[in-house]
Amino acid sequence: MKLNIDFWEVISFMLSFAGLMFAAGKLLLSQIEKRLNERFEALEIARRESESGWSRLEREFFEFRADLPLNYVRREDYLRGQAVIEAKLDALYSKIELLQRGSY
Structure with a gap:
């Protein structure tokens, strides 16, 4: 083929x-x-x-x-506010102490 x-x-x-x-x-x-x-x-x-x-x-x-x-509230703002409150409390304590000394 x-x-x-x-x-x-x-x-x-x-x-x-x-x-x-x-x-x-x-x-x-x-x-x-x-x-x-x-x-x-x-x-x-x-x-x-x-x-x-x-x-x-x-x-x-x-x-x-x-x-x-x-x-x-930021930490600094909180501390500043606490300082103001403590200062006011100290001043109030001083006034109360002066009043007590004056009454004795």
Whole structure:
């Protein structure tokens, strides 16, 4: 059994194979591009949600900072207030002591 193939038949087979490979490659690349676009869209949606979450967190933090002086006293302010109260109590004690000495 002898197989005879002409030169033009070999060329046509090679060209059709190259065309088939080109079409398959193009189809594969279009599928890859489609998947990449879907992933980028998902990433963009996640970024927007994250951004809105961060802005919400930032707003809550600023509200907390605004309410902080109303609910809490700084250590220095507390010590200053205590010093004032103790000074007033000492002055009151001195006056009471002077009154007691004067009555004896």
